[in-house]
Amino acid sequence: MSKKEVKLKFNAAWDLAPAPEDSKHVSIKKQYDLFINGEFVKPNSKKYFATYNPATDEKISEVADADEKDVDKAVKAARAAFGKWSKLSGKERGKYIYRIARLIQERAREFAVIETMDGGKPIRESRDIDVPLAANHFFYYAGWADKLEYAFPNRNPKPLGVAGQIIPWNFPLLMAAWKIAPALAAGNTVVLKPAETTPLTALKLAELIRDSGLPKGVVNIITGAGKTGAAIVNHPDINKIAFTGSTNVGKWIQKSIAGTDKKCTLELGGKAANIIFEDAPLDQAVEGIINGIFFNQGHVCCAGSRLFVQESVADIVIRKLKDRMETLKVGDPMDKNTDIGAINSKQQLLKIQEYIEIGKNEGGEIYQSSCSLPKKGNFCKPTIFLNVSQSHRIVQEEIFGPVLAIQTFRTIEEVIEKANNIPYGLSAGVWTDKGSKIFNLTSKLKAGVVWANTYNKFDPTSPFGGYKESGFGREGGLHGLGAYLQF
Amino acid sequence: MSRIEIQKTYKIYIGGQFPRTESGRYYPLKNKKGNVIANICLCSRKDFRNAEVAARGAQSGWGSKAAFNRAQILYRIAEMLEGRKEQFISELVLQGSTLAAAKQEVEVSIDRMVYYSGWCDKFQAIYSSVNPVASSHFNFSVPEPTGVVALIADENTSLLGLVTAIAPVIAGGNACVVLASESKPLCAVTFAEVLNSSDLPGGVVNILTGTSAELHEHFSNHMDVNAVIYYRNNKAEIKTIKENASLNVKRVFVYNKINIMSEKAESPYFIFDTQEIKTTWHPIENIGTSKAGY
Amino acid sequence: MSTKTTIPDFRVTPSIDQVGIEERVARFTTRSIKKESKMQGMKMVLSMIDLTTLEGKDTEGKVQQMCYKAAHLHDVIPGLPTVAAVCVYPSMVKTAKEALKGTGVKVASVSTAFPSGQSTHEIKIADTKFAVDNGADEIDMVISRGEFLKGNYNFVFDEIASIKEACGKARLKVIFETGELSTLDNIRKVSDIAMYAGADFIKTSTGKISPAATMPVTLVMLEAIRDYYYATGRMVGMKPAGGISTSKLALQYLIMVNETLGADWLSNEWFRFGASSLANDVLMQIAKQNTGVYQSSDYFSKD
Known part of the structure; x- marks a missing residue:
């Protein structure tokens, strides 16, 4: 046998032609407002900021920059909705959440395309992982809404009130689902802020939630950067902060709410x-x-x-x-x-x-x-x-x-x-x-x-969350419910 | 002829030893008449540091003991408490309790220890789950001890506050450093003697005396403490503890609204608070016609 | 071989996690193959086919008809390759050899008491020599699965080595009948045994047992080939056989080859499909690609 280099040659004989996912059926508006109390409203400041496609550096759309007044408006809407929503029977609450799950499944391709355009993740992942998991998360927690007392025997679980939720840019829709689904199942109302670089699927979710007939104010979705997040964290009428993001910001949140009775779950960094x-x-x-x-x-x-x-x-x-x-x-x-x-x-x-x-x-x-x-x-x-x-x-x-x-x-x-x-x-x-x-x-x-x-x-069904500086509380499964209940 | 009574020296409990505070400081404990009953160690930041090191050193061994074995040791603690019942009662009376109240506090304490002894090998079954994931994986979640817990115990009880704070934490496999009641510290050292003679490994429980005003800061800013539990009512201290906790994302729990004498002060949920849920995934091979189902 | 190869202990071959293999396969199957890369892939598939007839009712006439098809897949479309080989019983080798003279299509013969392999050593050697003497370019032997499952790995190794010797210049493909071996760990183990015993190709199945070739099984074998190549410097070919009847699936196999072993294996010297009906499905897809309309099987010859 002649001496030759033992090495495998990849990408040498057969290159795959481009196979772009069709984005023609997707509609993205030029501008998005804040989703408060069941409708899209202009931000107090009248300011908007652009969101870009990181793969092309092209501007996709612009979204409203919520300030403290907008946050207050959203929290008021969530507070006003809380009474009725929390008193609704678990069965009825569950049916609303199931409806959201189904609507995501129906519009899965659209969500996947927008997720990929706005965040840069491969369409294979947004299509096969992010979007189906998001829908499944709603479907899973919908079923808990009328079974809470079985999850926490002897405890008489009650919702916390208004949950302020701040999510990162790495899994925009999925993190929104991880936050919203258990909160609603437990009977809370929500003010959610997506990350400033990836707001679009959350706003699409807002449209979907509006179309689902969910009572107004139960879910409010507002956009903005760190300042908006801080306004949520510091709002006096919020009962719970749920945050996924960096350990530094997590620590800042924990410190900021130290003088309050706000409940908190943090899902922070890692180095596995x-x-x-x-x-x-x-x-x-x-x-x-x-x-x-x-x-x-x-x-x-x-x-x-x-x-x-x-x-x-x-x-x-x-x-x-x-x-x-x-x-x-x-x-x-x-x-x-x-x-x-x-x-x-x-x-x-x-x-x-x-x-x-x-x-x-x-x-x-x-x-x-x-x-x-x-x-x-x-x-x-x-x-x-x-x-x-x-x-x-x-x-x-x-x-x-x-x-x-x-x-x-x-x-x-x-x-x-x-x-x-x-x-x-x-x-x-x-x-x-x-x-x-x-x-x-x-x-x-x-x-x-x-x-x-x-x-x-x-x-x-599988709880997720960290030890030590990776945060506390779990998301997913039975253990994920505890974060949104008081006993 | 009356005999001169031997007076008890009240020390602290760190790593299974009974040292005096390294600071050399003390505070006098007086009875109602204003007479000094005892000189109590006024523990310092360094005492806390030493106690934390002892707790960290003991935690993994304690946490990995068989749960059944932990149950037996907690039960043994209860037995030793029962044996020293009279001593605790007289210490409580000395600190101002009526005899009836003292008797009740000791009995509730003993029973509470037995209660948590029983939970040692049972709470896991309550809080574990096998999660039916959609993919071909076996997935289960189990509670594990969070590590070292700093406890600032109830101020109004001398023995029961300690038991209530310590028992659920160690039942769950954690180690702890606990600050005893400032105004009623006498039972702390006697309780430490009980622990020391009941097969509990040194360092699993460390008991300090002194003031929360001085120590809450250090309890909550130590980077090798995993959780802080606070049983008192000082709002400023609570705020500081929560702020300091953010240095290393400590878990903080404030239990100041429970009636410590009632059964509401005991439940497996107190154990759960110092547990971390760990979820493990493993593939399930599928050979043959039908899928393995979990 | 110029360098001495150390033969490993086959009791400790690497372990395989079935779920992990299936996840990897799922990634291959989500590859999207379009336009010119699809056309290129489909022509590769055609050129890698071992057009096969292995039936009790085979006759010289049947074999001759199949051989014509092997060299003339669909003359209406210019520029198509021939298949790589035809695969027949030893008794049909002579007929096939004559029918394919001058076409470049090779003749492969099954041997060693195909498909069960339940015969004596002497008969298996004679079976092989008969096929080679009649002009077979390639021999597709079956292993003794019973001996393998008994743990008699030396027996399996020695049998393959002796058939290899009997092959002379003919290339040896070793059929494992993976559908009878139950686990992917076994498939990895037998792959290693066959390659170290001298196999030029390893092949999944006889086509007589279900399941025949699957992507997970093939991936395990491709990974074994890769590890063997790194250990010895010798290339070994791969032939999944049975159960691959659509163009789409065949292209997914090629994706798997391309991403596991790379460009060097993307030729019919190192990769084959053992199939009887695959060719026509690929031809229909090529015609669709050329004409833009979906095809009917009535327009493609069956031999």
Whole structure:
């Protein structure tokens, strides 16, 4: 046999032609107002701000900038609606929520297209993951509305009142569903603020909720940036704050409401360990690494951003990982074949690039896939760093992008210690073929969600939320209801 | 001939030891007549730090003990309380209780400890769930101890406040540092003696005496404390605790509206408050004709 | 082989997680293949087909008709490739060889007491030699599944090695009959055994047992081929057989090959489809692509 290089060649013989999702059936207005008390109203300031498609940098629409007066108006509407809504029988409340679930399913494609246009995530994900999960979340919690006393025996659960909900830009519609569905099922009314870079699906949801016949004021959706969020947090007539976002903002919220009786749940940052043992199903583990860090461009609080590979299989795993990275298609999020779409905003791209520079300067060995990036828009190559340690900043800090820090380990004790050696505690991954080892690891990892031989799986029935600085409270499942009830 | 009575020295309880406060400070506890009954340790920030270290060191061992074993140890605590019943009653009387009230407080305390002993290996079944996810995965959620809990106990009871604060926290596998009642601290050290002779590993419960005014700040800003529970009514202290908690996203609970003598002050939900819910996913292989169903 | 290859311990082959494999497969099936890439893919599919007839009622006449189809898939459309090979019983090899003279289409013969493999070593060797002597370019042997499931891995290994020897210059495809092996772990294990024993191709199924080829099974085998390639530097081909009858599914298989093994395997030297009715479905899709209208099977010859 002649000597030749043993290397696989990807993307060499058969390129897939562009397969863009059709967006013609989607209607986006030039301008969106605030959804308060069942109707769209102009903002007090008369100010609007633009929302862009991060894949093209083109302006898609503009949305209202809510100030304190608008927040107050929304809270008043929610308060006024609370009495009737909370006294409605659980059965009737549930039927409204079911209706929302069904309407999302009917308009799923439209939601998926807008989610991808506004946020940059690949249409494959918004179509197959975000939108169906959002609908399922409403469907799941609808069924709880008339069963609350079974969830909390001996406690006589009662709704809290008005919930102020602030959600991030990484899963705009899904996070809205995670917040609104359990709040309504428990009998609360809601003022929700989507992130300023991704407001459109929430506003589409507002249209859908208006069409659903939900009583006016039960759900109010207002847009704006940090100032609007602060006004919600500090509004005296709000009973509960639910926040998903950065740990820094979460801490600020916790501090801001310290002098009040507001209830609070926080779903904050993470820096999850994804641990590969030598006896793992390695090809599936590599797939888990890919899903762990490159799902949604790595804009995932539970991303498996710290990879730990047992030293005996490190070379094989990294070779497989590099091969797999070569097959990832990076580019137009609307293309059905795109695996990694656009980074959500210029600002976030700059932050990621800064971390990549930090990683290089720290002496990490960088590897990026050979893909080419589109000339326009915000894109980042899938990136891994080898030869890093716990002391590297790119290992300690949440990057929120497609950047993976890889460390090797030798023993179980060592990897448990390193996995837990972080202020976060949202999620973790474990890959091994040995059942007893899995249970040992899952019980010792300080993390709210442990994926064993899988990663980044979500389901409405499954509680999600963190330990330590990743926040408190759970969303999803029976445990997610408790956050919206008083006893 | 009357004999000179040996007076008791009231110390604090850290890591299974009975040190004096490292600060060397004390405050005098007086009875109604204004006579000094005892000199009580006025604990400092450093005492709290030492106690926290002891608690952190003990927590993982305690949390991973068999739940049944934890139940037996809590029951043992109740047994030891029962054995020292008279001593607690006389200490309560010394601190101003009527005999009847003292007797009642001790009995409720003992019964409450037995109550939580029973929960040690049962609350998991109440708060766990197998979640029927749509994909081919087995998915379950279980409660796990949150870690180290700082407790500022009820001011108005000497023994019951301690038991009420500590029992649900340790039943759930946490370790704790607890600040005893400032005005009624006598039972604290006697209770520590009970703990020390009841197979509870040192460091799982650490008891300090002193003032909440001084210590609430440190209880709530320590970066290695996972939760703070406050049983008193000082609004300013509550606010500070909640603000400080945000430094490392501590869980904060304020229980100042419950009648501590009533059964409302005991429930598995108090255990649940210092638990974290952990959800685990694992694939289910499907070979054969029908899918495995969970 | 120029370098000495260490034969691994087959009792400890890598584990496979079935759910993970299925999730990976689901990703392949969501790829959207359009326009020129679809046309290119469909022509590749045609060129990779082992047009197959393996029936008790086969006759020389039937084989001759199929051979003509193999070399003339649909002459109305210019520029179409021929299939890669025809696959027949040993007794039909001579007929096929003559019918395909000058077409470039290869003749593959099943052997080793196909499909059950329940015969003696001598008969299996003789069966193979007969096919090779009659001109077979490729031999599709079956393994002894009973011995494999008993854990008699050395038996399986030695049998493959001896058939390989009997093949001479003919390329050896080793059929696992994956539908009888139950788990993906077994499929990974038998893939490793066959490759280390000298298989030029590994093949899923005889077509006589259901399930025949599936994408998860094929993915496990492709990953085994990849790992073997990295370990030894030797390329091994892959042939899913049975159950692949639509153009859409065949293209999804090619996506899987492309993203698991890459460009080098996207030729009929290293990838085949064992199929009897796939060709016409692909032809209908090509005609649809050319004319813009959906097709009827009445316009495509069945041989």
